[in-house]
Amino acid sequence: MADQLLLPGATLFYSGFFVLASGALVLAFFVYDYSTYREDTDTEDLAVSELALNPLRGGPKDLPIANHLVDDDDSPEKKGSKHKPKLVILGTGWGSVALLKQLNPEDYHITVVSPSNHFLFTPLLPSATVGTLELRSLVEPIRRIVSKVRGHFLKASAIDVDFSEKLVECVVTEGDQQRHFYLPYDKLVIGVGSITNPHGVKGLENCHFLKDISDARRIRNQIVRNLELACLPTTPDDERRRLLSFVVSGGGPTGVEFAAELFDMLNEDLTKYYPKILRNEISVHVLQSRGHILNTYDEALSIYAESRFANDQVDIQTNSRVKEVTPDRVIYTQKDEKGEVVTKELPMGFCLWSTGVAQTEFCQNLANKLDELGDELPDHSPRFVLLSYPLTLSSGRLSVPYVMLYYLPVTCDSELRMLYAGAKELMRNTAEVGKIIEIDTAEDLEEIEEKLKGEP
Template sequence: MLRSPRIASLVSPNNAAILRARALRQLPSARERAIQYASQVSRGPHTLRKRPQVAGALRNSNWRHLSHTPILLSPGKQVLKIRSRTLNFVYRAAAWLGISVTVASAGIISFFLYDASTYREDLSHRDIQISDLALNPKLGGPKNLPIAEVLMDDEDDADMERQQNKPRLVILGGGWGSVALIKELRVEDYHITLISPTNYFLFTPMLPSATVGTLELRSLAEPIRRIVSDIKGHFIKARAEGVEFSEKLVEVSQVGADGKRTHFYLPYDKLVIGVGSTTNPYGVKGLDNCNFLKDLDDARKIKHKILNNLEAASLPTTSEEERKRLLSFVVCGGGPTGVEFAAELFDLLNEDLTQYFPRLIRNEVSVHLIQSRGHILNTYDEAVSKYAEDRFSRDQVQVLTNSRVKEVRPDKILFTQQDENGETITKELPMGFCLWSTGVSQTDFSKNVAQTLGDNQKNKRALETDSHLRLIGAPLGDVYAIGDCSTVQNNVAENLVSFLNNLAYEKGKDPKTMHIEFDEWIKAWTPHSAPIPTSLGTSEAPR
């Protein structure tokens, strides 16, 4: 029974039977693991696992002394069924294809369900109701111009139709004051129309940064129509020319498709003037040779001018004198705009552009700041002014204080300056670029309004209003002025004159020749005798 007779005496018959039984139980398990391993090999390398230890059952030293017991297999029974690689690939490809088709079908069905739930009928294929007066306004007013009593979008939706019978509020200008007012109004209170020569709201504090590329120009502008649409208002891209106070008409003009400027009237019940201001020329000659910084077009022109000067200075045919002139950048005005632009310009020329231009260009760039007062930023705290001057001194930006520009020529600037003896001398400064930012003055429209109101408007720099922001000299409670174009006056005598002018308008008489009895005066003045409030909060909505 045992192969080795030497150890036969060491194994009893009972022990031999036990060992034989254990071996018989382990042997089929080892064979099954071997068959499983062979099956994994046939499927591919990626299915391999740790090779089973087939001989694990044979490690027992007593097994070697046992005779082999044959394992009988049933006739015709297949021990291992192996799937071919091609068939396995076909099965897997079919499974992935089915999953992909299912996901794509679900996505397409979801899209059509979403489209069906959000579908709106295209109104362009329907008849649009519009008044004949919107397309063919009637003529009238002192100049017999078209009067836009009905606008083209008055009947575009239900909210706008309900506003047709509301008081007409006309806002002139699309600046900070006008936009702040629009955001405080309610849809159901007024029929609102905003008139502005530009169709965007400009974030002016960051305009100097946009000129040198620190910010994109498009990041500073927001469409006016988007702002006005929040209150179901109307927008007309036009320029205000004048106001007919007696007939409550605003004259506006716009350039048509043929390039000609046409004029028309826009009626109002409440008028808010927020046209802003313009650059003050101070009577200096040659400002056509300067650049200004008021809107996006100005910023774009400045950027192109700076780059063109640098490219022209890099040409081998440019003389030394001409190169120094092209690289001389002058800023006239030491206010916030001029100081900020000078700082941005210095950073652009010395940190950005000069890295890509010849070293000679970098060494010959110069920035000059001309200020008529003794310090720059003179309207701010003295510490701020001193810090700015010290910083410019370290950056080699030349600050010329107590200097007044006399004339701007295409290639140089003439300015006067006091010497140590107090005498005024005239100096020249070659320049290839000049920015004029020396303060603000009234626009042509504001001057026209002030001239119409006559002696009621005495301020030559802005339109005067009372503490309610009502325009002095205009019919009381009908016309307001806000923003840079206006200034608040709290003079009691002037308010009294404004009240009398309004009383004359109500009676249809001339304010200069009207006579009033004392009893009439008491009766008319009593409703207005309350203390005059401050202008705080009065800009939320016209009264």
Template sequence: MSHAAIGAASSALLARSPSLRSKSTRASRAKSSSKTAIVAPTRAAIAEPETTRPPSARASGRKRVVVLGSGWGAISFVKSLSASAPYDVVLVSPRNYFLYTPLLPGAATGAVEERSIVEPIRRPIAEKGYKYFEAACVGVDAETKTITCRAADATFDATVPFSDLATRTEANAMACPWHTFDVEYDYLVTAVGAVPNTFGVKGVEENCLFFKEIADASRFRREVSERFERATLPDVPEERIREILTFVVIGAGPTGVELAAELYDMVYQDIAKMYPSRLIPLVSIKIVDLQEKILSAYDRRIAEYATDFFQRANIDCLLNKQVNEVKENAVVLTDNVTKVTEEVPFGMAVWCTGIKLNPLCEKIMNALPEGSQENRRSLATDKNLRVKGSGGSIFALGDCATIERPRSIGKAVDLFRSAAKCSVDGVCDSSLSKEETKACLQSGVSEFPHLEEVINNIDDAFAKYADKDTGRCAFEGFQAMLTEVDNGLRALPATAQVAKQEGEHLAAFFNAADGDAAALASDDSQFNYVHKGSLAYIGKDAAVADIPGFTIVKGLAAGIIWKSFETISQVSVRNIFLVAADMVRTKLFGRDISRFN
């Protein structure tokens, strides 16, 4: 096809899609008289295939729903939304696949293959006739209901020959009119997740491997393999081998624990059989956490069992330790009890603790009316997942959202009033110490579990609002402290289970509304999270499982439950078969520890 034909096809495509406008294209039209007009690459002309749907939602009267992200919240929403619902759906994500995150530690050690836990996002999109753009949202205009997107790989240029790939630079790429474009929406569903939080600890970004994406798992697998290969080379000193084979996992939540457990299995079940036996005694796996037990957010019995299991497996548990700094080859820790600081050498460190606000969510907050988003940790929503201040046009779910908790906060105020013997006007007979405040809030935890998080985060804020002489807090100070603490917390844990339920609820809400704006603005249906249990793999085919209303299962029996659940919970039949085959292959033949790059 000639350049002229491509340009004509591109112009025709734009004419059919008035609501999808390229900023750079508008600029090129203004320069149409120029002798050096920009020609769109061939891929742009076929980027949006012909469909039977009207190209413009506004022209057809159908509501356009734009979904940002391809994680748990987005995939659950898209798969649960009825294909016959009167919406034109556009999904925008720089990642063109869904990742089954619970098995990411297994992929990092070869227990399952990377391709087995990813599902092309275009599969569910194509099944329902929706549209997908592999791009990142870089801006949101809440007033005009428009998002600005940029191609996921802005350096790509199809006109550059393979022999000259070095010219695919950022500057050259921006000359392409198809790399930045606008998409209008009637409703925006934000499911972009969160990003790793370093908590300001010096050296984390430079010296740690993060563990959140498939690329992180691939790098972990490659790095571990390389370290063992280096250790087998002739004349490598024992001290150097001990150094490069020391692995430190920072964060003893489910991800950190499962990664340490999978690494343990990889070393003692597979590497020990194929590498010189002299290496194995020099391997050291350590896990670091601020709490006294690993899996501290789980039931106390599970946390104690998992901690004891790790210690018996010779996984060094450095607990009740604060990470002060991560140096090039050592992590600096301070014991919370003794206040003693020490340096723990490592060959490889992985940061598996904490998340923070996605930068895009901060842009959304700034686009909304001032004062509507006081929680700066995530987008605050009402019970129907509508972002506060958006007028009902923006929804948020998953790790990037938190649901307002007016009832639990009101309960906390009532408990303090009662304990301090306050009148209706707020005049109290006494103020409360920190321990008395915690005790009064504890009485409401069974009814409002969120208060447990408030109690756990009072320590730092209490001194700020308490009387400096007595160390006690008055009613006004308690209210201010409660607001500050609550604005830094999430209503629900940042788990796949929560995001999945929110996506399914929101899809059911859109299905029931059937495109009616009044129904989508109503409060008839509200999201209520139902905890369906917790699972975590702890190594040697063992796991821990907390099944609400049933029991707590530990050991090999829980391991069978864990493997079965993670297999059947895949988002497609294809992935179920792939994961099942990987688990059988690993059990029969061991892990594939080859390194390709």
């Protein structure tokens, strides 16, 4: 009897608890919701430095210098960091955001500059092109990340750096107008990323790229547009097959991931709502310049991907280099087994260009500034120079080796020579550089790029 009486009691207890907990949650939600509304919209007295509103001009090009920002006095914490060393971070990609997450807000006056106001979770971008993921779930507003370290954000493009005066030249485009200004720094972090490598191929304006969120949206629209056009009674047979021919140039991770996502969509969602003739006539092609796709990864992975694609009827063309892309065709050369080069072409309704990355114009400009470094080196005294040097390897891959230049002019006196020689290993270890390049004249700087490229 005790059993029968007590178990329902326990059930009642749990039911009661559940009801109470649910009630509390609903109540908590309304309290939270209420807290998100604010009634006081009084414009409070706001201290904004006159220098932030009308910056002084200066620097080599006599531009406004943004020494003070409009939100420098917005909170006591921000006021506190106003006179801290200025850390300027260019770009809002992986490098910049990883740094921002680890910074101590007490240490610097932080300013982030980028033409893009969000951080993008790039590995999932191929999934967003076919609608597996919502585009918005891949982005995080950079202002939210920056606010955690009490930083500032300026939506502008960095176009040049004056290393001697420690000024970043930024440009803002508004309609037809371009406005330039200088942003002063004490420490500068360059995380501007890279651009798609054109490899000198003609007709890339007929291709899609996959670097940014707007690229993903354009790709999605183009895929849907092609599918809808293919259903229409006015579309002739060969035109429909062309519209349904999806070509991916580049067998690296982006291209392979995209081809797989595309295939999944065509196979799973398409068949449900579109005429069946589309599924029968669709073709997905991957053009790869090397002998295997995913060739920078482990061989097992590469073989698995190839066998999987073969099973899925995704057509892989290896040893193929694209020569030209026209609005309706991709022309490429293929090396056959005998080593002979044949020119082939594919009709295409959509082409993704994902053949690796190249240096941005901004980085190229900075690299050219090594000459300026030469001007700064003294004639008779040694120097250590820490150099993070962006260059494009012959394989098309972007690499930014971090090295130490050990400048030791022949005319330098023996005491200084001893001093620097003794500090060399300490410097190498403290700075954690991989390689030391020794030079004895400023002219040797010109050979650095070749020396770095020559590395295994």
